[in-house]
Amino acid sequence: MSAADYFFYGWCLVMVAGLWAMAVSKKLIHAALGLLSCLVALAGIYALLSAELLAVIQLMVYAGGVLVLILFGIMLTGRLSDKPMRIESRNVAVGSVIAAGLFITLIVFVGPAFLSVTSTGSPGSLRTLSLALFSEYTLAFELAGVLLLISLIAGAVIASSRQS
Amino acid sequence: MIATHHIFILSALLLSVGVFMLLTKRNAILILMGLELILNAANLNLIAFNQRYADALAGEAMAVFVIVLAVCEAAVGVAIILQAYRHYATAVPDQISELKDPA
Known part of the structure; x- marks a missing residue:
């Protein structure tokens, strides 16, 4: 290790x-x-x-x-x-069963597909990720910013509006 | 390096606990926390599996957008919970059963 x-x-x-x-x-x-x-x-x-x-x-x-x-x-x-x-x-028993079933299903049926996968670690990923965000994903990045602005304004409006 | 299937087990645990909180908790804030856990489980997988491909960064870029969406969801969610609390004087979703004024 x-x-x-x-x-x-x-x-x-x-x-x-x-x-x-x-x-x-x-x-x-x-x-x-x-x-x-x-x-x-x-x-x-x-x-x-x-x-x-x-x-x-x-x-x-x-x-x-x-x-x-x-x-x-x-x-x-x-x-x-x-x-x-x-x-x-409430429903602690049902919730535990569903959550445990989900966990076991994922581990038993999906997990073995990743047993052979080992991470390599990408060198210099900060620079490459920044370049990718501002070249390949520029539109999505700007749209995400607009969405963030809209939702923060919406949150402020919803939280501050009071009924008269 | 860290074995990817250990990270997969960890993210499956995050997802399961998130689903457990969604199903069992009787408090809107805790349900919001469960949602955050589920989004974080997806993010952990995206980043871990991106390590296989050193020259492709789609996973990490996607993780950035997932984080942005999680912030949007938390902001609007907390605002809605606040407004519902003012209106119904409770943060227990089971007791909020009608849209009109409580009698």
Whole structure:
């Protein structure tokens, strides 16, 4: 095992702990912290896969942006009449069976196709990805920016409109 | 290098936990978090399988667009949850069962 392998399994442990916290915790804030550890672990794995730009985007956009949005959502909706809300679950048995079935199906039937695949790591991927984003994928990139602007304006309008 | 099938197992776990949260949680914010997990599982696969092809970057470019869409979804989703909370005074989707004013 190389050093990259040790780091990879370390990030795996962090992510599994975060997933566990999200799946079983009774408090919204604990679930949000679990999501944070998942996102940071994913950024670490992206960096190990030599996708540095994706790792930085993951940290800035997900851990910095989406998670803060979700925290705002938690703080604005989390309590009802000064009583902290506890998360309830329903259909836990059915949900566990479906999720476990999905996981086992993926591992047993789809997973063996990737047993022979090993990652090579693409050198200098930051430069090539940036060039690709601004040459081959320029239209899609600009359209994604426009979509982001539209949805942020829409979010602000929806959140701020009050009925009279 | 990291074995790709280990990454595949990890992303299958992310997807399964996301589906579990979608199915079982009675809170709109947690359902939104489950959606984010599912999108992240797809992203992890896109990036991991892109490593096979050192000169093609379609997977990583796609992952950038998936992240942009996830941000859009989170922004509009949190706004809708806030507005529904103001209107119905609950963030439990089961209790929001009608579109008109609650009686």
